[in-house]
Amino acid sequence: MKKTFGIYCNKHHGTKNDKLCPKCTALLATVMTKMNRCPYGITKPICDRCEIQCFGEKQTKEFMEIMKSTGTGMFFKHPIMAIKHKMASMSVDYSKHEMEKRQKEKDKAKEKNAQEKAKAKEKAEKDK
Numbered sequence: 001m002k003k004t005f006g007i008y009c010n011k012h013h014g015t016k017n018d019k020l021c022p023k024c025t026a027l028l029a030t031v032m033t034k035m036n037r038c039p040y041g042i043t044k045p046i047c048d049r050c051e052i053q054c055f056g057e058k059q060t061k062e063f064m065e066i067m068k069s070t071g072t073g074m075f076f077k078h079p080i081m082a083i084k085h086k087m088a089s090m091s092v093d094y095s096k097h098e099m100e101k102r103q104k105e106k107d108k109a110k111e112k113n114a115q116e117k118a119k120a121k122e123k124a125e126k127d128k
């Protein structure tokens with residue numbers, strides 16, 4: 001995370017050697033604090049895929065900008081980290097897809113169950 005901020009700050013705020021300007025230092029401190037207190041605990045998703053976005057609107061926007069704009073920079077300077085992050089993002093997407101799939105299956109099963117019950121009830125009333 002610090003490396004990502006460093007790349008961005010070096011490029012956009014004229015700092016050197018992964019050093020951060022006061023604004024980026026403050027943003028990084030907020031992000032790190034929020035992450036340590038993340039309500040998801042060990043199931044924490046990647047922040048840029050999270051629905052809560054706990055950093056607040058302005059800081060989330062700034063954070064996203066840093067994450068997006070350094071995507072390529074990270075890949076050249078720290079390829080292993082960039083790949084790990086990409087894989088983690090893909091795994092979040094995959095989990096989301098699996099959860100949605102399971103939910104759809106559950107909904108379908110419920111609907112089928114309800115239909116069968118209605119049919120059985122109908123039949124029972126006819127047989128009376």
Ligand code: SF4
Nearest residue numbers: 035038047050053054
């Ligand atoms: S943005 Fe979401 S995942 Fe990231 S620290 Fe906040 S709540 Fe946790």
Ligand SMILES: [Zn+2]
Nearest residue numbers: 009013021024
């Ligand atoms: Zn900066």
